[in-house]
Amino acid sequence: MFARTALLVLQKDFAIEVRSREILYTTLLFALSCVLIFSIAFVKEGEPLLDAAAGILWIAVEFAGTLALGKTFERERYAETLRALLLAPAPRAAIYLGKMLGVVALLAVAEALLVPLVALLFHAPLFAEPLLLVALLAAGTVGFSIVGTLFAAMLVRARSRDVMLPILLYPMTVPVMIAGVRGTSALLQSPADTPSAIMWIGLLASLDVVFMTIALWTFEPLMTE
Amino acid sequence: MTDFDSVELLDVSRHFGRRRALSHVSLTARAGDILGLLGPNGAGKSTIIGALATLVAPTSGEVRYGGKRARALGDGLRRHIGLLAHELHLYPELTARQNLEFFAKLYGADGAPAIDAALERAALADRGHEEVQGFSRGMRQRLALERALLHQPRLVLFDEPFTGLDDHAVSIVASRLRELAAAGAIVIIATHDLDLADGLVTRVALIREGRLLSDEPAAAGLRARYRSVMGHA
Amino acid sequence: MRKIFLPLLVVATAMFAYAPYLIDGAAYESSMGLVQKIFYFHAPSGMVMLVSAIVCGVASALYLWKRNPGADHLALASAELTVLYGLIVMLTGPLWARKAWGIWWDWDARLTMSFVGWLIAISYLFVRKYGGPGSDKLGAALAVFGTANVPFIYLSVNFWRTLHPKTSVVPTLPPLIAGPFWFSALALFLLYLLLLTARLHLERQRAALDALYLEEED
Numbered sequence: 001m002f003a004r005t006a007l008l009v010l011q012k013d014f015a016i017e018v019r020s021r022e023i024l025y026t027t028l029l030f031a032l033s034c035v036l037i038f039s040i041a042f043v044k045e046g047e048p049l050l051d052a053a054a055g056i057l058w059i060a061v062e063f064a065g066t067l068a069l070g071k072t073f074e075r076e077r078y079a080e081t082l083r084a085l086l087l088a089p090a091p092r093a094a095i096y097l098g099k100m101l102g103v104v105a106l107l108a109v110a111e112a113l114l115v116p117l118v119a120l121l122f123h124a125p126l127f128a129e130p131l132l133l134v135a136l137l138a139a140g141t142v143g144f145s146i147v148g149t150l151f152a153a154m155l156v157r158a159r160s161r162d163v164m165l166p167i168l169l170y171p172m173t174v175p176v177m178i179a180g181v182r183g184t185s186a187l188l189q190s191p192a193d194t195p196s197a198i199m200w201i202g203l204l205a206s207l208d209v210v211f212m213t214i215a216l217w218t219f220e221p222l223m224t225e
Numbered sequence: 226m227t228d229f230d231s232v233e234l235l236d237v238s239r240h241f242g243r244r245r246a247l248s249h250v251s252l253t254a255r256a257g258d259i260l261g262l263l264g265p266n267g268a269g270k271s272t273i274i275g276a277l278a279t280l281v282a283p284t285s286g287e288v289r290y291g292g293k294r295a296r297a298l299g300d301g302l303r304r305h306i307g308l309l310a311h312e313l314h315l316y317p318e319l320t321a322r323q324n325l326e327f328f329a330k331l332y333g334a335d336g337a338p339a340i341d342a343a344l345e346r347a348a349l350a351d352r353g354h355e356e357v358q359g360f361s362r363g364m365r366q367r368l369a370l371e372r373a374l375l376h377q378p379r380l381v382l383f384d385e386p387f388t389g390l391d392d393h394a395v396s397i398v399a400s401r402l403r404e405l406a407a408a409g410a411i412v413i414i415a416t417h418d419l420d421l422a423d424g425l426v427t428r429v430a431l432i433r434e435g436r437l438l439s440d441e442p443a444a445a446g447l448r449a450r451y452r453s454v455m456g457h458a
Numbered sequence: 459m460r461k462i463f464l465p466l467l468v469v470a471t472a473m474f475a476y477a478p479y480l481i482d483g484a485a486y487e488s489s490m491g492l493v494q495k496i497f498y499f500h501a502p503s504g505m506v507m508l509v510s511a512i513v514c515g516v517a518s519a520l521y522l523w524k525r526n527p528g529a530d531h532l533a534l535a536s537a538e539l540t541v542l543y544g545l546i547v548m549l550t551g552p553l554w555a556r557k558a559w560g561i562w563w564d565w566d567a568r569l570t571m572s573f574v575g576w577l578i579a580i581s582y583l584f585v586r587k588y589g590g591p592g593s594d595k596l597g598a599a600l601a602v603f604g605t606a607n608v609p610f611i612y613l614s615v616n617f618w619r620t621l622h623p624k625t626s627v628v629p630t631l632p633p634l635i636a637g638p639f640w641f642s643a644l645a646l647f648l649l650y651l652l653l654l655t656a657r658l659h660l661e662r663q664r665a666a667l668d669a670l671y672l673e674e675e676d
Binding site: 079 | 302310315
Binding site: 147150151154155157158159160164167168170171172174175178179182199200203206207210211214218221222225 | 522523574577578581584585588589590591592593595596599600602603604606607610611613614615617618
């Protein structure tokens with residue numbers, strides 16, 4: 001029942017996205033603009049700063065992710081469908097999981113675009129260790145989405161929710177950012193510093209497990225008024 | 226067994242800081258009842274509906290379903306609850322059919338026949354493949370009604386179900402509610418529209434400022450009764 | 459706590475009055491000179507900030523799972539004090555760094571961790587104030603996540619930068635410095651307890667007032 005409900009919610013979000021593609025396109029475009037602006041800020045005399053590549057990639061993911069989170073829950077606010085979801089005869093945490101997976105999927109698509117782009121603009125050898133990079137991005141994106149989905153769900157009824165989400169999310173996701181950026185930087189060394197990268201991936205993975213547990217426990221008490 | 230044939234509010238209070246939304250409300254509704262929660266805007270009707278739907282937790286007091294608390298009954302309890310509020314709970318980007326299918330699957334009330342029947346009842350059989358955002362308010366309301374009742378809930382909660390409906394639609398909704406009650410559902414309607422409630426509800430609970438002023442069987446002259454109990458505040 | 463509040467207040471005042479003499483008389487640290495004396499404010503404040511943050515996290519968890527209003531008051535009060543003591547840390551840290559190492563800020567591990575924790579505490583206060591309905595529970599969730607985050611913040615920042623003197627400095631302090639240090643730590647901790655009590659009292663009064671308003675309507 002739990003997994004089934006989560007998958008239903010995910011499928012539903014996917015079905016909606018396929019029709020309107022609004023969140024997908026806006027997120028992608030926003031991520032692109034981010035990378036562009038940062039690149040302009042960090043390119044010096046036509047030469048991109050390699051170190052900046054890792055940072056810019058993760059900043060773009062964080063910013064685009066915040067936007068996507070806001071819009072995902074804006075959708076559920078529109079016709080109060082979130083209430084209808086909470087009334088489903090399944091554990092309410094399943095709703096949370098479904099939403100979270102949707103955000104991860106969306107960010108995965110964004111990253112599929114961002115990684116080659118950043119690699120191109122910064123001449124960064126991001127594809128040197130593809131498996132490790134994917135693992136790093138996955139672990140980091142999941143960590144970010146776990147916290148983000150919970151906060152965004154709770155802010156659905158709050159005032160000034162658009163600005164509250166970043167205020168709450170950014171300090172909380174500092175370890176994710178540090179691990180992501182340092183891990184990516186490690187992979188960009190030549191030769192790639194694999195032990196460090198693996199260490200960062202491990203850190204993110206444990207963070208994901210801890211945060212996921214807390215999120216699944218707290219979702220129901222949080223969503224009851 | 227999560228099914229039940231009565232629902233009770235036992236001395237339920239709910240406050241938000243200094244604001245009292247509900248104050249020591251005790252109420253019982255049984256299968257076959259059509260209970261009208263009547264009162265002015267802001268009286269607390271929606272809060273009562275929310276408490277019955279397990280969406281709002283009381284600050285004190287209990288809500289019981291067939292004598293048992295929600296916690297004891299678990300998530301399965303919600304299989305027997307159907308809610309329709311003003312906002313309609315429909316995804317505008319999805320088609321009518323997709324909306325119904327999604328909620329049907331959530332409740333495990335699958336099956337194309339059930340969905341076809343629901344579309345039929347909502348007089349939208351030929352528009353099942355159109356996106357809801359293109360529907361008029363009346364069409365959405367009919368679809369939302371069917372969505373809420375798709376899983377044949379025992380407890381049917383309606384919060385202002387008649388807003389924006391034309392006369393014909395109102396009578397359709399009313400007869401539907403009577404059918405449900407006759408089939409053994411507990412129907413609870415919150416509304417501030419006395420004319421529509423009159424003749425439809427079998428019991429009346431008058432609410433003002435979070436307090437239950439009266440709980441009695443419906444009788445003729447509802448409006449007069451309402452006025453006399455509510456006074457002119 | 460009520461009965462001993464006043465005596466403790468007197469003790470704390472006395473300690474604060476005496477502290478400057480102690481600090482002045484403490485051994486002069488050769489490399490950094492007079493500026494090193496900031497240590498007596500900075501490090502204890504850091505310790506109290508950490509304690510306060512933990513109190514907030516635990517109280518928040520209690521509130522989230524048991525809906526105990528007293529826990530909520532404690533969480534709010536200690537979050538405010540976390541921000542206050544954090545402010546002391548954030549002000550004294552750069553002042554010390556400037557004189558000791560020549561730069562205001564260097565993203566060194568412990569200061570960064572404190573900064574992040576401080577930001578989380580500030581965001582908690584934001585939520586409580588501007589979050590609208592249900593902000594008490596959102597704040598509680600934030601605090602629980604924040605507390606769970608501490609090991610990860612610690613690990614990630616530590617692997618990232620290190621410039622600070624290690625924690626091991628404190629146990630190995632020479633007696634002439636250790637004495638004043640622990641005295642200052644005690645004084646600051648006492649102040650924390652006093653402020654916490656006063657703040658809790660305020661919250662309880664507020665809750666009592668709300669209850670009175672509610673009763674009035676009955």
